[in-house]
Amino acid sequence: MDILIKPIITEKMTAQGEKLNRYGLIVDRRADKPQIKKAVETQFNVQVVSVNTMNYKGKRKRRYTTAGLLRGRTNNYKKAIITLKEGSKIDFFSSI
Numbered sequence: 001m002d003i004l005i006k007p008i009i010t011e012k013m014t015a016q017g018e019k020l021n022r023y024g025l026i027v028d029r030r031a032d033k034p035q036i037k038k039a040v041e042t043q044f045n046v047q048v049v050s051v052n053t054m055n056y057k058g059k060r061k062r063r064y065t066t067a068g069l070l071r072g073r074t075n076n077y078k079k080a081i082i083t084l085k086e087g088s089k090i091d092f093f094s095s096i
Contacts, residue, residue, distance in 0.1 A: 047085040
């Protein structure tokens with residue numbers, strides 16, 4: 001099971017990364033906090049102080065097209081906010 005899916009790169013998360021040493025990640029919905037902590041520590045070689053998680057339900061969407069009304073929903077996902085030990089940093093842009 002691949003736990004870490006992708007980082008959250010927004011203005012708010014970038015500011016928290018600089019000030020509070022917190023980083024956001026989209027993770028597998030079945031992963032729990034100890035699994036997320038272990039995956040971050042092994043992949044980025046940092047020490048994690050805490051992990052906070054949030055489950056998001058997908059929003060309903062509808063679109064009017066020439067074929068008629070299309071209905072659907074976006075995917076459900078889980079967000080993890082990782083707080084690192086002082087002095088540790090994650091650079092998401094180093095692998096680009």
